[in-house]
Amino acid sequence: GVVVSCHSQRDLPTQAQMEGNAAVISPQIVVVGKRRYRRTAGDSGAGREGGGHDASAGFDEDFELGEQDDGELPEFIQALDGGGFSTTIEVPESCMGKLIGKKGAHKNQLETETGTKVLLPKRGSGSEVVTVTGDKARGVESARTRIELLIDSASRNSRPTHFICIPLLGKPFEEALPAFQERALEINPTLGSEMFTEPATLHLTLGVLKLMTKSAIRDAIALLDRSVAAAATTAFAGSKGTPTVVVRGVEYMNDDPGAVDVLYGKVGLRDGSNGLQRFADEVAGAFVAAGLLDDEGRGSVKLHATLINSKKRRDDNQGGGRASRKRESFDAVKVLKAYNKHEFGSVELKEVHLSRLAAREGGGFYTAEHVSFVKS
Numbered sequence: 001g002v003v004v005s006c007h008s009q010r011d012l013p014t015q016a017q018m019e020g021n022a023a024v025i026s027p028q029i030v031v032v033g034k035r036r037y038r039r040t041a042g043d044s045g046a047g048r049e050g051g052g053h054d055a056s057a058g059f060d061e062d063f064e065l066g067e068q069d070d071g072e073l074p075e076f077i078q079a080l081d082g083g084g085f086s087t088t089i090e091v092p093e094s095c096m097g098k099l100i101g102k103k104g105a106h107k108n109q110l111e112t113e114t115g116t117k118v119l120l121p122k123r124g125s126g127s128e129v130v131t132v133t134g135d136k137a138r139g140v141e142s143a144r145t146r147i148e149l150l151i152d153s154a155s156r157n158s159r160p161t162h163f164i165c166i167p168l169l170g171k172p173f174e175e176a177l178p179a180f181q182e183r184a185l186e187i188n189p190t191l192g193s194e195m196f197t198e199p200a201t202l203h204l205t206l207g208v209l210k211l212m213t214k215s216a217i218r219d220a221i222a223l224l225d226r227s228v229a230a231a232a233t234t235a236f237a238g239s240k241g242t243p244t245v246v247v248r249g250v251e252y253m254n255d256d257p258g259a260v261d262v263l264y265g266k267v268g269l270r271d272g273s274n275g276l277q278r279f280a281d282e283v284a285g286a287f288v289a290a291g292l293l294d295d296e297g298r299g300s301v302k303l304h305a306t307l308i309n310s311k312k313r314r315d316d317n318q319g320g321g322r323a324s325r326k327r328e329s330f331d332a333v334k335v336l337k338a339y340n341k342h343e344f345g346s347v348e349l350k351e352v353h354l355s356r357l358a359a360r361e362g363g364g365f366y367t368a369e370h371v372s373f374v375k376s
Contacts, residue, residue: 073085073137074141076144077137077140077141077144079137080133083135084133084134084135085133085134085135085136085137085140086131086132086133086134086140087131087132087140087141087144088129088130088131088132089129089130089132089144089147089148090128090129090130090213090214090215091128091129091130091147091151091213092128092151092154092155092212092213093128094154094158094212095150095151095154095212096120098150098154099118099120099130099147099150100120107120110143110146110147111143113142114134114139114140114142114143114146115134115135115136115139116132116133116134116139116140116142116143117132117133117134118130118131118132118143118147119131119132119133128213128214130147132144132147151212154212155210155212158210158212159210159357160208160209160210160357161209161210161211161212161356161357162208162209162210162211162217162220162354162355162356162357162369163205163206163207163208163209163354163355163357163366164205164206164207164208164209164224164283164284164287164352164353164354164355165203165204165205165206165352165353165355165366166203166204166206166245166280166349166351166352166353167202167203167347167351167353167365168202168203168204168245168247168267168305168345168347169199169200169202169347169365170345170347171345172344172345172346172347173199173202173247173344173345173347174199175345176344176345177196177197177198177199177202177307177344178199180196180307180339180342180344181193181196183338184196184308184335187334187335187338188330188331188332188334188335190330190331191308191330192312192313192314194312194313194314195308195309195310195312195313195330196307196308197305197306197307197308197309200360200363200364200365201360201365201366202247202305203305203353203365203366204245204267204280204303204304204305206280206283206284206301206352207283207284207287207293207301208293208357209287209292209293209354211292216292217369219290220287220292220354220369220370221354221369221370223286223287223290223292224283224352224354224370224372225370225372226286227282227283227285227286227287228283228352228372228373228374229372229375230282230286231278231279231282231283231286232279232374232375232376234278234282235275235276235278235279235282236275236279236376239271239273239275239376241376242348242349242350242374242376243269243270243271243275243276243279243348243349243374243376244269244270244271244346244347244348244349245267245268245269245270245276245346245347245348245349246267246268246269246270246343246345246346247265247266247267247305247343247344247345247346248265248266248268248341248342248343248344249265249266249339249340249341249342250263250264250265250266250307250335250336250339250340250342251263251264251266251304251336252264252332252336254329257331257332257333257336258331258332258333259329259330259331260308260310260329260330260331260332261309261310261311261327261329262306262308262309262310262311263306263307263308263332263335263336264304264305264306264307265304265305265306265307265344266303266304267303267304267305268303270346276303276349277300277301277303279349280300280301280303281300281301283352284298284301305344308330308332310327310328310329310330311327313327313328349374349376350373350374351371351372351373351374352371352372352374353365353366353368353369353370353371353372354368354369354370354371354372355367355368355369356368356369
């Protein structure tokens with residue numbers, strides 16, 4: 001016989017139930033350092049940052065990579081001469097408040113539940129090193145784990161802090177960009193002057209980074225020096241003299257020239273070779289390999305210098321001339337036609353900067369955390 005089973009709509013699992021079942025079958029795995037943690041069912045972590053939320057709640061330790069079976073202490077835990085154990089961990093200044101909690105609530109809870117003492121750096125010392133001590137190694141390790149997960153959670157939800165770029169500065173651009181702005185506004189009066197890139201900030205971006213701690217910044221600086229030196233050797237091999245970067249012609253990001261969000265200048269080398277692309281890809285690739293740049297869906301570096309960005313359009317209706325919350329595209333057809341092969345200027349490739357996002361020195365170029373010099 002044939003058995004027919006009928007279910008009402010109420011018998012069907014809800015979307016939340018299906019997602020919950022999926023979380024049990026294939027739980028989220030978070031890798032922090034050399035350890036992996038499995039998110040337990042029932043804790044999405046969503047919407048609970050700050051306040052009383054413990055970023056480490058809802059995680060079980062999956063396993064430690066390279067864990068010893070002979071009972072030896074992990075390399076990050078030290079046995080103290082007078083008994084007990086300790087570990088140190090670098091905590092970004094932006095995470096200190098979450099670690100401490102309101103009136104010290106999070107810190108006190110962490111110490112109570114792990115049987116440890118969490119020693120914070122002195123205020124104003126400039127240090128980011130937190131020391132955890134306790135009578136039992138497992139308690140010290142547990143406290144460290146929870147702090148690492150807090151940092152990981154904060155990092156995932158934080159904005160980028162730095163970017164790698166090649167400055168495109170000099171007199172040619174100082175003259176060409178204001179002239180371009182004036183002409184473009186004549187062609188399309190709906191554009192806002194605030195949408196145009198200032199000559200003092202024109203650059204080619206190689207990658208955007210999240211550097212949460214001082215040691216992360218130091219590591220990025222060392223990596224930038226190494227990768228720039230290596231990339232210059234391979235990308236510009238056989239070239240005579242210093243490579244010259246030229247901005248010539250304009251292009252747009254999206255599909256419709258009548259509804260453009262970003263208009264940019266096309267960037268390449270004066271000699272017409274692909275050396276700049278090779279150089280940019282090799283430098284960016286070194287940061288991807290180090291885990292400092294996301295490689296998901298990442299191809300070659302897009303060689304472009306932003307000239308007009310609709311994201312910077314101000315909305316007078318919001319008061320104070322603040323940037324509009326909603327991006328409003330613009331018609332770039334006539335501007336594209338007028339500047340199709342226009343040369344804006346050129347500059348010798350001598351420097352690559354690790355710059356701080358949204359930080360400028362006296363209206364000039366973005367504040368450099370470090371400058372790597374290109375030797376070709």
